[in-house]
Amino acid sequence: MSFVFQTFNLFPGLTALENVRFGADVARRPGAEAVAREVLGHVGLAERLHHFPHMLSGGEQQRVAIARALATGNPILLADEPTGELDHRTGVQILGLLREQAEAGRCVVIVTHNRVISRTADRVVELSSGRVVSDGPPPGGPVPVEALRW
Amino acid sequence: MSPGRVSLWVRWSWRDLRARALPVAAIAAIVALGTGVYTGLSSTSAWRRSSYPASYEALRAHDVRVSLARDTFVAAADLERALRDAPVPVRTVETRLVVPVQVDASRPGNQVLVPGRIVGIDGFGGDGGAPRVDALEVVRGEPPPPDGSAVLLDEHFARHHGLPDEGTLLLSGGREVRYSGTALSPEYFVVMSEQGTLLAEATFAVVFAPRRLAQEVSRAPGQANDAVVALPPGADARAAADAIAAHLEEALPGVAATVTALEDERPYRVLFDDIEGDQRLYDIFAFLILGGAAFAAFNLVGRIVESQRREIGIGMALGVPRPRLAIRPALVGLQVALLGAVLGVGVGAAVGAVMRSVLVEFLPLPVWDTPFEPGVYARGLLVGVSLPFAATLLPVWRAVRVTPVEAIRTGPSTTRRSGLAPLVRRFTVGDSIRRMPIRNTLRAPRRTVLTALAIAAAIGTLVGVVGTVDSFLATIDSGEDALLGEVPERLTVDLSGFAVDGSTELRGVTGAPGVGAAEPGLRLGGSLRRAGGDGEPVETVLALVDLEAGIARPGLRAGAPDPARPGLVIAEKAARDLGVGVGDEVVLRHPRRDGTGYRWVESRLPVEAIHAIPYRFLTYMDLRDASVMDLAGVYNTVAVAPAAGTTTAALQRTLFTRPGVASVQEVATFARTIRDTVDEALDILDVVRAAVLVLALLIAFNTSAINTDERAREHATMFAFGVPVRTVVGSNVVESALVGALGSALGIALGFGIVHYVTSVLLPTTLPDVGVQTHVSPSTVATAAVLGVVAVALAPLLTVRRLRSMDVPATLRVVE
Structure with a gap:
């Protein structure tokens, strides 16, 4: 399982490429550098490989964080409020990326307080005071990420 | 601000402090170390400043000292009369005979055979009670008996070699004397031999004895070559010394005398200059440690204000004045500094206790006044608190300088920079x-x-x-x-007086069994100053040796002796202090034979070479130039190399018993x-x-x-x-x-x-x-x-x- 955090938690001393490579390194994936380049290209940051986190926008930082999680090659991705620190447009981009991963066969678990975001999921588990209060597809089925408004 | 609010800030900052107890303890420990080092070591300076004068006073130290040139004697009564007739208000005069001697204080398994001197004092033991000037403080053993049958040994020497409180000494010439105890004399609070003060207590033995004994050893009955003078309180010792010197030139013609005020004597100056030098060193080390503490405190408080960034921003947004917001983190810095400085008092007391025992052990004095020094501790506390506290103010100031919105902001824009x-x-x-x-x-x-x-x-x-x-x-x-040069195993033999070519004393040394090579030479006291300059003169021991091929010639660093004319080979340190180099002229003050006596004269001589020996006092001149002193064919030292198969120690013992030998010392x-x-x-x-x-x-x-x-x-x-x-x-x-x-x-x-x-x-x-x-x-x-x-x-x-x-x-x- 890999993680994507609300506040990105990138390593400030490493470049975008190295942050992503970290995911591949800890998973002991062969050709870690090549994997990192590929994943970063996939999240649209092929031009920002050697930028340090503070040189990136919030959306770019979160994309690096997602790339880092993807670089591990783990089948489950747990994203804790992945859009919590982002504006709407960037948030939509990030959700689109996560949706892509789900459609590519990964299990993507998103933790959110935002009911609108939950509408993009295939399955929504609602918790209240630590207890499951509902479990199933969103009412009316999943909607495309581009259709979200919040 | 009301007391209640002050209390709130203090309690709040105290919580911050406790939340980071470990780094706080670490910084406080460093501050304590720095403060303790400063207070503990600086206390010793205060102790020394009060104990030195008290010790000189306790032993009725002289104000002016008169020393005749080496191997120069006058009748004791003449010297005393000349001094009493000097145009200065002399209170007390004590004439003495100070003669070089070899001292064998060996014990089974511990050979202690060193050069030294007998200080023959008129007011010693049987010669009429305690000296009236430069009294002796018996540290161990017993005072000498009234019959003058025992001497006292310098405490520094005895302590360094672990000698018993009383015992016997073998002096050169084979004379055995009993010492009844060990003593301190104001002249020798810091022992100084011809080779200076560096560890002289290890290589130089001072024996305090009745003048009669010194006269017997030197075969100079009724003679004296040294005097100490006490002046009335408040008298100008330097002016008196000048007046006495001028008077002696007339009263004792042909007698080369050096007259020095106590405050100009090297051991006295070394003692007091040492305090200031040591204090500067203590300051450096204490400030280095406190500097380390300040940097550490800066780091810690920097981190604390960083973690309080949003709280500070909220405070600003709520309208709390910035200075008041600065109180909390600043108080943390102050508390860390205070904690460390207070702990530093304990560290200082411990350092002081150690230093007290070190001082008393290594610098025995009749008076050691070592109280708690509130002034030093107050200064230490002030420095210990202010330096680390000042270092914390910068991050605090930076933290409260930002706008509230910057302080409160979260999200990507607050990502740490790289x-x-x-x-x-x-x-x-x-x-x-x-x-x-x-x-x-x-x-x-x-x-x-x-x-x-x-x-x-x-x-x-x-x-x-x-x-x-x-x-x-x-x-x-x-x-x-x-x-050591090419003959490192050689010995230096000091004769008890001048000897001419072919004399019994000289033959006794050069012809002794086990002697491989022997070269007579001359060793004289004197001083150097820059020609045409008025700088401080440099005291020197002038060694006249064969500079061309002799076994005692020194290694050279620059220049070369010129056999065609008289010149000097001086130490690099002397050249630096005098501001001269090879080819420059210096003025050598030296004794010159005048009839049957000597007088001080000045000769302008070129510096022909710089020797590689680091001791400033050593100056060399070629023996062939002894005519400058009118001492051609006269010697008072011999450089001796052992013959093949003879050990240095064996030769030393052989020469030690020869007549006319004052001391034998291995050069190494x-x-x-x-x-x-x-x-x-x-x-x-x-x-x-x-x-x-x-x-x-x-x-x-x-x-x-x-x-x-x-x-x-x-x-x-x-x-x-x-x-x-x-x-x-x-x-x-x-x-x-x-x-x-x-x-x-x-x-x-x-x-x-x-x-x-x-x-x-x-x-x-x-x-x-x-x-x-x-x-x-x-x-x-x-x-x-x-x-x-x-x-x-x-x-x-x-x-x-x-x-x-x-x-x-x-x-x-x-x-x-």
Whole structure:
């Protein structure tokens, strides 16, 4: 399982490429550098490989964080409020990326307080005071990420 | 502000303090060490300033001393009369006979055979009670009996060699005397031989005896060659000395006398100059340690205000004035500094207690006044509090300077900056985790530099202390090489008076069994000053030897003796102090034969060469130029080399018993004694090394604790991705080692600076006789580097427990 955090938690001393490579390194994936380049290209940051986190926008930082999680090659991705620190447009981009991963066969678990975001999921588990209060597809089925408004 | 609000801020800051108890304790310990070192060592300066004058007064020290040139005697009554007739208000005069002698104080398994002098005193034991001037304080054993059958031995010498309270001594000429005890004399609070004050107590024995004994040993009945004069209270001793000198030239024609006020005598000046020199050194070391504490405090408070950034912003948004917001973090800095300084009082008391016993042991005086010094402690507390506290004000000021919106802001714009890490973005050796240490080091350059500076302060202290010892040893070694020359096993035989070619005394030495080669020479006192200059003269021992091919000729550093004309070979230190070089002229003040006596004259002579011996007082002249002193064919020393198959020790014993021999000394003894003594003191250096290790560890631990605190989320992220604790700790160890290496490099450079300062600024004042070279040995540098890097690298290991017990989800959940 890999993680994507609300506040990105990138390593400030490493470049975008190295942050992503970290995911591949800890998973002991062969050709870690090549994997990192590929994943970063996939999240649209092929031009920002050697930028340090503070040189990136919030959306770019979160994309690096997602790339880092993807670089591990783990089948489950747990994203804790992945859009919590982002504006709407960037948030939509990030959700689109996560949706892509789900459609590519990964299990993507998103933790959110935002009911609108939950509408993009295939399955929504609602918790209240630590207890499951509902479990199933969103009412009316999943909607495309581009259709979200919040 | 009302008392209630003050109390709130204090309690609030106290909570901040307790939340970071470990780094706070580490910084307080460093402040305590710095304050303690300052107060403990500075107390000794205050003790010395009061104890020295009290000791001189307690033993009725002379105001003016009169010394006749070597091997010059006058009737004691004539000398006393001349002094009493001098146009100065003389209160008391004590004439003495001071003669060179060899002292054998050997015990089974411990050979102690050194040159020395007998101070033959009129008012000694059976000669009429205690001396009226320069009284003797019996430290151990018994006062001498009234019948004059026993002498007293200088306490410094006896203590250095561990001699019993009473015993017997064998003097040159085969005379055995009993000493009833050991004593202190104001003249010898610091023992000074012809070779200066450096460890003279080890190589030079002073025997206080009835003048009659000195007269018998020197075969000079009724004679004197020395006098001490007491003036009425308030009299100008320097003016009196000048007046006495002028009067003696007329009253005792043909007698070369040196008249010196007590305050101008070398041992007296060394004692008092030493206080100021030592104090400067104490200040340097104390401020280095406190500097380390200040840097550490800066780091800690910087971290605290960083973690309080949002609270400060909220306070601003609520309208709390900025100065009031600054109170809380500033109070933390103040409390850390106060805590450390108060603990420093205890450390200072402990350091003071150690220093008290060291002083009493190594510098025995009749009066040691060592009270608690409230002024010193108040000053220490002030420095100990203000320096670290001042260092915390900058981060506090920076924190309250920002706008409220900046302080409160969260989100991507608050992402930590990468500092100087981009500089090494192309350094891509190893995987991403291996790249972290160097990137993290550069990421927070201010903290890295401050930590490195703090470590540099500790390492600089170590290199400063050990490097000074290295410099002494290197100086002694190079001096030994130059002094020993091609015949290192040779002996110097001092005759008890002048001897002419073919005399019994000379033949007794040159023809003694076991003598391989023997070269008579001359040794005279005198002084040098720059021709045409009015600078301070340099006292010198003028050795006339065969500079062309003699066994006692010194190694040369520059120039060469010119056999065609008289000239001098002086020490490099003397040349530097006089501001002269090869080819320049100097004025040599020396005794010159005048009828049956001597008088002081001045001769202008060129400096023909600089010898390589570091002792300033040694000046050489070719024996063929003895006519300058009108002493051609007259000798008072002989350089002797043992024949093949004869040991130096055996030859020394043989010559010791020859008639007319005052002393026999192996030339290598001086260097060997200093090296042995330094070797004995090396244990103290281990203590210094251990203290620096602890200091560096405290400083590094403080930084590690702050890093662990600040990087909690980074560590938690690593753990979340499955990185084991040992890998995280390993990365931190490498990062610390990098900072340690930087700190060690800076510290070593700082240490070189300290050693240079000690050897070129302090020692020329406190040890003017020796040109100590600046030398820090490779082993000292290696030790400092290893200590600095290892101690600092180990610090992250102290945070393992915190990392192991980290609540990863909770740490990642926290926003700020």
